[in-house]
Amino acid sequence: MEKTTAKTAKEKKSPEAQIKEAYITYLLEHGQAPASVFKFAKLLKMKEEDFYNYYNSFEGVESAIWTDIFGETKSRLDQDKTYIQYSVREKLLAFYFTWLEVLKSNRSYIQYSLQQIKEKKSLDPTVLKGFKSAFKQYAEELMSEGKETDEVVARPVISDRYADLLWMQAMFLLNFWQKDTSKGFERTDAAVEKAVNLFFDLIGKSALDSMLDFAKFIYQNK
Amino acid sequence: MGKEGVKEQGSIPTSKVQRAAKFISTGAKVGGNYVKHYTKKVFNPELSKDELHKDNANDIYNSLSELKGSALKVAQMMSMDKNMLPRAYQDKFVMAQYSAPPLSYPLVVKTFQQYFKQAPLDIFDTFTKNAVNAASIGQVHQATKGDQKLAVKIQYPGVASSVTSDLKLVRPFALRLLNMNEKELDHYMEEVEERLLEETDYKLEVERSMSISKACAHIPNLFFPNYYPELSAERVITMDWVEGLHLREWLKTDPSQEMRNQIGQALWDFYDHQVHTLMEVHADPHPGNFIIREDGSLGVIDFGCVKVMPESFYKGYFSLIKKDLLIKESELDQIFYDLEFISDKDTDKEKQFFKAIFKEMISLLGQPFHADEFDFSDDTYFKQIFDLGDRISNDKEFRKSKQARGSRHGLYINRTYFGLYNMLNEIGAKIKTTKPDWLKS
Numbered sequence: 061m062e063k064t065t066a067k068t069a070k071e072k073k074s075p076e077a078q079i080k081e082a083y084i085t086y087l088l089e090h091g092q093a094p095a096s097v098f099k100f101a102k103l104l105k106m107k108e109e110d111f112y113n114y115y116n117s118f119e120g121v122e123s124a125i126w127t128d129i130f131g132e133t134k135s136r137l138d139q140d141k142t143y144i145q146y147s148v149r150e151k152l153l154a155f156y157f158t159w160l161e162v163l164k165s166n167r168s169y170i171q172y173s174l175q176q177i178k179e180k181k182s183l184d185p186t187v188l189k190g191f192k193s194a195f196k197q198y199a200e201e202l203m204s205e206g207k208e209t210d211e212v213v214a215r216p217v218i219s220d221r222y223a224d225l226l227w228m229q230a231m232f233l234l235n236f237w238q239k240d241t242s243k244g245f246e247r248t249d250a251a252v253e254k255a256v257n258l259f260f261d262l263i264g265k266s267a268l269d270s271m272l273d274f275a276k277f278i279y280q281n282k
Numbered sequence: 283m284g285k286e287g288v289k290e291q292g293s294i295p296t297s298k299v300q301r302a303a304k305f306i307s308t309g310a311k312v313g314g315n316y317v318k319h320y321t322k323k324v325f326n327p328e329l330s331k332d333e334l335h336k337d338n339a340n341d342i343y344n345s346l347s348e349l350k351g352s353a354l355k356v357a358q359m360m361s362m363d364k365n366m367l368p369r370a371y372q373d374k375f376v377m378a379q380y381s382a383p384p385l386s387y388p389l390v391v392k393t394f395q396q397y398f399k400q401a402p403l404d405i406f407d408t409f410t411k412n413a414v415n416a417a418s419i420g421q422v423h424q425a426t427k428g429d430q431k432l433a434v435k436i437q438y439p440g441v442a443s444s445v446t447s448d449l450k451l452v453r454p455f456a457l458r459l460l461n462m463n464e465k466e467l468d469h470y471m472e473e474v475e476e477r478l479l480e481e482t483d484y485k486l487e488v489e490r491s492m493s494i495s496k497a498c499a500h501i502p503n504l505f506f507p508n509y510y511p512e513l514s515a516e517r518v519i520t521m522d523w524v525e526g527l528h529l530r531e532w533l534k535t536d537p538s539q540e541m542r543n544q545i546g547q548a549l550w551d552f553y554d555h556q557v558h559t560l561m562e563v564h565a566d567p568h569p570g571n572f573i574i575r576e577d578g579s580l581g582v583i584d585f586g587c588v589k590v591m592p593e594s595f596y597k598g599y600f601s602l603i604k605k606d607l608l609i610k611e612s613e614l615d616q617i618f619y620d621l622e623f624i625s626d627k628d629t630d631k632e633k634q635f636f637k638a639i640f641k642e643m644i645s646l647l648g649q650p651f652h653a654d655e656f657d658f659s660d661d662t663y664f665k666q667i668f669d670l671g672d673r674i675s676n677d678k679e680f681r682k683s684k685q686a687r688g689s690r691h692g693l694y695i696n697r698t699y700f701g702l703y704n705m706l707n708e709i710g711a712k713i714k715t716t717k718p719d720w721l722k723s
Contacts, residue, residue: 142403146388154388161392244396246439253389253439 076114076124078104083121084169091172093118119187122173126191129166133159134198148206149260155198156230156252160237160245174238195230199223206263213265222263229255384413384421390436397515405513406432419482419586424523433507433524433583435484437517442482449475473690477565481586488514491521491585497560503548505581524581529569533708541578546658546711548580553702557695558718561596565589565694567701569708589694594620599695600721603648614641621689646670647699650715658703659710667703 073081082104086094094100097118101108115121136158137143143154163170177185184192203222206212212222233255237248394402402409406425413421420437449471480486488509495506505524513520527535537545549572556563564571566587573581591599598620615637618624623640624633646666650656706713 140401142391142401150386150388153386154391157388157392161395242440242443247443249389249392249439253386256386 075106075110079111079114080121080125080128083118084125084166087172088168122187123190125166125169126173126188127194129159129162130191130194130198132162136162148202148209148211149256151205152202152226152260153252153256156233156256157249159230160233160248160252163234163237164245171238174234192227196223196227199226202226210265211260212263213269215269219263225259229259384416385436385438387411389439390423393436393439393517397518398513402434406434409434420517425520431523431525432510433521434513435519435521437482437484439517442479445478445482446475449478470690470693473693477587477589477694480588484514484517484519487585488519490588494556494560494562494564494585494588495582498552498555501548501551501555503544503579504552505575505579507581507583521583524573524575524583526573526575526581529572529574529705529708532574539710539712542709542711543713544578545574545580546706546709546713549702549705549709549711550713550715552580552582553698554716557591557698558600561593562588562590563695563698565698567698567705569705572705587694589691589698591691591695595689595691599689599692600718602644603651603717604721621692643670650703650713651717651721654714655712656715657712658706659712661707664703664707 083094083100086100086103094103097111098108100118101111104111115124133155137151137154140154143151146154173187177187200223203212203219203226207214212219233248233252236251237245240248242248391401394400394405398405402423402425406427409425410423412423414424415422419441420435423434423436425432425434488511491506491509492511495509498504499506507522507524509522510520526532532545549567553563553567564582564585564587566584571582571584573583575581598617601617615624618637618640624636628636649663650658
C-alpha cells in the first residue's frame with residue numbers, strides 16, 4: 061500500500077509491508093503468483109520459515125492486501141473533519157468514494173485479484189474474508205447509527221440483513237468499477253450515488269411502512 | 283408554475299435498459315391519452331385538444347425529469363420552441379428549467395479532489411453543503427473566499443458520456459412529438475448532439491464566458507460576473523455570485539414600465555451585438571440564465587450554449603428580415619435554396635407551397651425589425667405566431683413532406699430568437715429594435 065508503507069518507511073519497513081509489496085510487484089511483473097513460498101522467500105532474502113511467521117500462504121498475503129485497502133479507506137475518512145458531521149447516507153457515500161480512490165491506486169493488482177476470484181468461482185472467496193468481516197462491522201455501525209438518526213427503520217427480520225445487503229452493494233460497485241471504461245471512472249461515481257440513494261430510500265421510512273401499519277390496524281379491528 | 287408541483291424523486295433509473303423502459307412506458311401512456319381523448323370525443327365532439335395536450339405534457343415531463351441529463355436538456359429545448367409545441371406542453375416543460383435532483387455532498391468533495399486535489403473547504407472559507415440552485419446538467423453551490431461571494435457550478439458525473447445514448451432514446455419519441463420525419467430529425471439531432479457535448483465542457487464555457495463578456499462589456503445596463511479559470515475544471519466553474527432576482531421573481535415585484543424597457547433593451551442590445559458583430563451567440567435565452575440586479579442592470583450567468591454562425595448562413599438568414607421581403611423573386615429563391623428550405627427534390631407544387639409558408643413565417647417573425655420600435659408586450663403578435671405554428675404543424679401537405687427543411691444552423695438561431703422574443707414578451711418591454719447598417723432599407 062502506497063500510503064501505509066510511506067508511513068512506516070521512516071522507521072524501517074515492517075516485514076509484513078515488505079512481503080506485501082514484493083508480492084504485488086512479483087504478480088504484476090510475472091502475471092502469476094510465485095511458484096512456491098520457498099522461491100519467493102529466497103527472492104526476499106528471507107528464510108521460508110520467517111515468511112510463515114507472518115503469513116501462512118500467498119492467499120494470506122492477498123487477503124491482507126484487501127484488508128489494508130479497507131483500513132486505508134477508514135483512516136482517510138477519520139482524518140476528514142467533515143466526515144463526522146455527515147448523515148449516515150453521506151457517510152456511506154463518502155466511504156465508497158474514498159474506497160474507490162484507494163482501489164484506483166492499486167487497480168492493476170485488484171484487476172488481477174478479481175480475475176483469480178472469478179476463475180475459482182467461489183461465492184465467498186477466502187481472499188476477501190478479512191475485508192468482508194471488517195466491512196460488515198462498519199456497515200453494522202452505520203446501520204445502528206442510522207436507526208438513532210431515523211434514517212434507517214427497524215423492520216422485523218430484514219433489518220438484521222441490511223449489512224449483508226450493503227456487502228452485496230459493495231461487490232456490485234466493485235464489479236461496475238472493474239468494467240467501467242469511462243474517463244476517470246465517472247460512470248462508477250454515478251452508480252455509487254444511485255445505488256446508495258436507492259438503498260436508503262428503501263430502508264428509510266416509506267409508503268410501505270404506512271401500508272403495513274394500516275393493514276395491521278384494519279386486521280386488528282376486524 | 284411553482285416549485286410545489288415538483289415531485290420529489292425517489293430513485294433515478296440507472297442503466298440504459300431502465301432508461302429505455304422509462305421512455306417506452308411514457309410512450310404507452312401518451313398513446314393511452316390519445317385513446318382516452320378519442321373515446322371522450324365520441325361522446326362530446328366539442329372537446330378540445332387542450333386537455334389531451336395537457337395529459338401528454340404531464341406524462342412526458344414526469345419521465346423526462348426523472349432521466350435528467352441530456353433528456354432534460356431536450357425538454358428545455360422543446361419548451362423554448364413555443365411555436366413547435368402547443369401551449370400546454372410548453373407550460374409544463376418550463377418547470378424542467380428549475381428542478382433536478384441534487385448531487386450528494388461527498389460526491390462534490392470527490393469532484394473537487396479529483397480536479398484540485400483539495401476539498402471545497404480547503405479552497406474556500408465557506409461552502410454550502412447543499413446546492414442552492416439546480417442547473418440542467420449540474421448544480422450551484424455558494425461559497426465565500428475572503429469577502430468575495432462566489433458561485434460554484436458542479437456538473438453531474440457521466441453527463442458527457444450519456445449525451446449520445448440519451449439522444450438515441452429521445453429520438454423515436456421526438457419523432458412523434460414534433461411531427462417530424464426521420465430524415466428531418468437526424469439532420470437536426472447531429473447539431474443538437476454537437477451543442478450538448480460542448481455544453482458539458484465547462485472549460486470551454488469559462489473561455490467563452492470570458493471572451494463574450496469582454497466583447498459585450500461596453501453595452502449599457504448589462505453585467506457580467508468575473509470567472510476564475512484557476513478554480514474551474516472540466517466539471518467545475520467558479521465565478522462571482524450575482525446578487526439579484528430571477529426574471530419571474532422580479533416581475534412579481536411589479537417593476538415600472540421604464541424599468542421593463544431598460545432591462546428589455548439591455549437584453550436586445552446584448553443579442554444584437556452578439557449576432558451581428560461577434561457572429562457567435564449565447565443560444566440559451568431562458569429566464570433562468572439571467573439575474574436582474576438592484577441597480578437595474580441585467581446579469582448574464584450562463585454561457586453553456588453558444589452557437590457560432592458561418593458567414594454564408596448569417597447573410598442568407600438575416601437578409602430575410604428585410605421589410606416586406608423587398609428582394610427579387612429569383613434572389614429569394616436562391617436564399618431559400620441556400621438555407622435548405624427547398625431543394626431540387628421538391629416538386630413544383632411543393633416548392634410553391636413551402637415558399638408561401640416560409641414567406642408568411644418570415645414576414646411575421648421579422649416584424650419587430652420592420653419598425654424602429656416594437657412593443658413586445660403585444661400579445662396579439664405572439665398569438666399570431668402560435669396560430670401560424672399550429673396551422674403549419676396541422677397542415678396535411680406539411681406533414682406529408684419527407685424532406686428535411688431548414689439549415690441545421692437555423693435550429694439554434696431560431697431557438698435564440700424565440701427565447702428572446704418570449705422573454706421580452708414576459709418582461710413586457712418596448713424595444714428600440716436596432717439592426718446592422720446593411721439591413722436598413
